[in-house]
Amino acid sequence: MIKKGLLIVISGPSGAGKGTICKKLLDANSNIKASVSATTRAPRVGEVDGKNYFFLSKENFEELLSLDEFLEYAEVYDNYYGTPKKYVLENLNSGNDVLLEIDIAGALQIKEKFKEGVFVFILPPSMEELKKRIVGRGTESEADIKKRYGAALEEISQVIKYDYAVINDDLDRALADVEAILRAEGCRVNRLYEDIQSRF
Amino acid sequence: MIKKGLLIVISGPSGAGKGTICKKLLDANSNIKASVSATTRAPRVGEVDGKNYFFLSKENFEELLSLDEFLEYAEVYDNYYGTPKKYVLENLNSGNDVLLEIDIAGALQIKEKFKEGVFVFILPPSMEELKKRIVGRGTESEADIKKRYGAALEEISQVIKYDYAVINDDLDRALADVEAILRAEGCRVNRLYEDIQSRF
Numbered sequence: 001m002i003k004k005g006l007l008i009v010i011s012g013p014s015g016a017g018k019g020t021i022c023k024k025l026l027d028a029n030s031n032i033k034a035s036v037s038a039t040t041r042a043p044r045v046g047e048v049d050g051k052n053y054f055f056l057s058k059e060n061f062e063e064l065l066s067l068d069e070f071l072e073y074a075e076v077y078d079n080y081y082g083t084p085k086k087y088v089l090e091n092l093n094s095g096n097d098v099l100l101e102i103d104i105a106g107a108l109q110i111k112e113k114f115k116e117g118v119f120v121f122i123l124p125p126s127m128e129e130l131k132k133r134i135v136g137r138g139t140e141s142e143a144d145i146k147k148r149y150g151a152a153l154e155e156i157s158q159v160i161k162y163d164y165a166v167i168n169d170d171l172d173r174a175l176a177d178v179e180a181i182l183r184a185e186g187c188r189v190n191r192l193y194e195d196i197q198s199r200f
Numbered sequence: 201m202i203k204k205g206l207l208i209v210i211s212g213p214s215g216a217g218k219g220t221i222c223k224k225l226l227d228a229n230s231n232i233k234a235s236v237s238a239t240t241r242a243p244r245v246g247e248v249d250g251k252n253y254f255f256l257s258k259e260n261f262e263e264l265l266s267l268d269e270f271l272e273y274a275e276v277y278d279n280y281y282g283t284p285k286k287y288v289l290e291n292l293n294s295g296n297d298v299l300l301e302i303d304i305a306g307a308l309q310i311k312e313k314f315k316e317g318v319f320v321f322i323l324p325p326s327m328e329e330l331k332k333r334i335v336g337r338g339t340e341s342e343a344d345i346k347k348r349y350g351a352a353l354e355e356i357s358q359v360i361k362y363d364y365a366v367i368n369d370d371l372d373r374a375l376a377d378v379e380a381i382l383r384a385e386g387c388r389v390n391r392l393y394e395d396i397q398s399r400f
Contacts, residue, residue, distance in 0.1 A: 121389070126399050156400050164387040165396060177387050184384035187364040187377050189321070196365060199326050200356050 003195065005031070005092040006185055007114060009100045010178075011107045012122030013152030015133035017168045021122060022101045024175050032182075033091050035100040038070070041079040054084060072102070072109035083110070097182060104158050111161070118185050120178060121162040125169035127153075203395065205231070205292040206385055207314060208378075209300045211307045212322030213352030215333035217368045221322060222301045224375050232382075233291050235300040238270075241279040254284060272302070272309035283310070297382060304358050311361070318385050320378060321362040325369035327353075 012018040026034055038054040040061050049055045056064070061080045065073060073082030083100060091098045100110070110117055124130040134140075134148050159165050164181050168174040185191070212218040226234055238254040240261050249255045256264070261280045265273060273282030283300060291298045300310070310317055324330040334340075334348050359365050364381050368374040385391070 120387075123396065123399075153400060156396070159389055159396055160393060162389050164384065165389045165392045166387055167392075167396075167399075177383060180380040180383035181387060183377065183380035184364065187320075187366055187381060189359055189362050189365045192365045192367075193360060196323065196356070196359055196367075199323075199367075200353060 002093070002095045003186070004191070005095050005097040006182060006191075007088060007092060007098050007100065007110075007117040008032075008178075008182060009102060009107050009110055009117050009119045010122060011102060011104050011120075011155075011162070012168075013124070013130070013155040014148060015130050015152060016122040016124045017133075017171065017174070018101060018122040020171060021166075021168065021174055021178060022099060024171070025099060025178055028175075029097070029179070031095070032097045032099050035083055035098050036087055037081055038064075038084050039079060039081045041081075054087075056080075071113055072106040074106065104155055104161075108161060116191075118164070118181060119162040120164045120166060120181060121159045122174070123156065123159065123165055123167045125167055129169075202293070202295045203386070204391070205295050205297040206382060206391075207288060207292060207298050207300065207310075207317040208232075208382060209302060209307050209310055209317050209319045210322060210378075211302060211304050211320075211355075211362070212368075213324070213330070213355040214348060215330050215352060216322040216324045217333075217371065217374070218301060218322040220371060221366075221368065221374055221378060222299060224371070225299060225378055228375070229297070229379070231295070232297045232299050235283055235298050236287055237281055238264075238284050239279060239281045241281075254287075256280075271313055272306040274306065304355055304361075308361060316391075318364070318381060319362040320364045320366060320381060321359045322374070323356065323359065323365055323367045324352075325367055329369075 010018050010022055026032055036050065036054060038056050038061060040056055040058045043049065043055050047053065058080070061082070064070060064084070069085050070082040071085050071088060073080060088098050107119060111119060124133060130152055131149055134145055134152070140148065166174050166177045210218055210222055226232055236250065236254060238256050238261065240256055240258045243249065243255050247253065258280070261282070264270060264284070269285050270282040271285050271288060273280060283306070288298050307319060311319060324333060330352055331349055334345055334352070340348065366374050366377045
C-alpha cells in the first residue's frame with residue numbers, strides 16, 4: 001500500500017521569508033514536489049511549460065474551470081491563474097508530498113475543497129523585524145513600504161484560519177518546524193486509519 | 201511570556217514498545233517531565249513519595265476527587281490511582297511538557313477534561329510482530345498469551361479516538377515521530393494565537 005502524500009499549503013506576508021523556507025524545503029526533501037500553477041498569460045522568455053507554469057488558452061482554462069479541475073483560481077489583469085487538481089492529486093497518490101506557496105485568498109479556497117491539506121502560515125518574529133525586512137529590500141518608495149507594511153499586518157490577522165504558524169526568527173529552526181509539521185501530520189490517525197486497519 | 205508546555209498522553213497495547221519510547225523521550229528531552237500518579241496503596245520498598253507516586257490516604261484522595269483535582273482516576277482492587285491536575289498544570293505553566301503513559305480508559309477521561317492534550321497511540325508494526333513480542337517475554341502461559349493478544353487487538357481498535365498513531369517498527373524512527381509530533385503541536389495556531397497577538 002502506497003502511503004498518500006500530504007498537500008502542504010504555505011502562506012505568509014511579504015517579509016516573512018516563506019519563499020526561502022519553501023526553496024530550502026524542496027532542496028532538502030526530494031519527496032516534496034512544488035505545485036505547478038496554470039495560467040493564461042503568455043510565457044516569458046525562458047519559462048518552460050509544465051515546469052514554471054502550465055500555459056493554457058483562455059478557452060482551455062475556462063473549460064477546466066467548468067469541470068471543477070482547479071483547487072483554487074484567480075483572475076488578475078484579464079489573465080487566469082489557478083492550481084490544477086490533477087497535478088497535485090497525481091503526486092499525492094504516488095506518495096509524494098506537494099508544496100504550494102500561495103496567497104491567503106488562494107489558501108482559503110483550497111481549504112474548502114481539500115480540507116486534508118496542511119495549512120501553514122509563516123510569520124516574521126516581530127513588527128519591528130517585519131518593517132526592517134520590508135525596508136531592507138531597498139527597492140520601494142516610502143509610500144510603497146507603508147502600504148506593504150499595512151497589507152502585511154492585515155494578512156497576519158488571518159493566521160487564525162490556518163492550522164500551524166511558524167515564526168521565522170531563525171531560518172533553520174523555521175525549516176525544522178515545517179519538517180516536523182509534515183512528519184507529525186503523517187502520523188495523524190485519520191490519515192493512517194486505513195493503513196492501521198489493513199495491518200490488524 | 202512563557203510558552204505553555206504540552207501534555208502528551210501515550211497509550212498502546214502491551215508489546216507496542218510504549219514504555220521504551222517514553223523512557224527514551226524523557227532521557228533525551230530535559231524539558232519533558234513524567235507525570236506522577238497519586239495512589240492510596242502502600243509504598244513498596246524503595247518507592248519515593250512524589251517521585252514514584254504521590255502516596256495519599258483514602259480520605260485525602262477522596263477529598264481531592266470531590267474537588268475535581270484529578271485529570272483521571274480509577275479504582276483497582278480497593279485502591280485508587282489517579283493523575284493529579286496540580287502537578288501537571290504547574291509543569292505546563294512553567295513551560296515544561298508533561299508525559300503521561302496511561303491506559304486507554306485513563307486517556308479518554310483526560311481527553312474529556314483536558315482537550316488541549318496531545319493523544320498518541322503507539323502500535324506494533326503488525327499482528328505477527330505483536331504476537332512475537334508478547335510471546336517473547338517468555339513469562340506467560342499459552343492461555344495468558346492468548347488473553348493478552350486478544351486484549352491488545354481490542355485496544356488497537358480504540359486508536360481512532362487518538363490524535364496520532366506511531367507505528368513502532370523501528371525505535372529511533374518511532375521516537376523521532378513522537379518528537380516531531382510535539383514540535384508540530386507547539387506550532388498549532390490555536391496554541392500560539394495569544395503569542396502572535398502579543399507580537400503584532
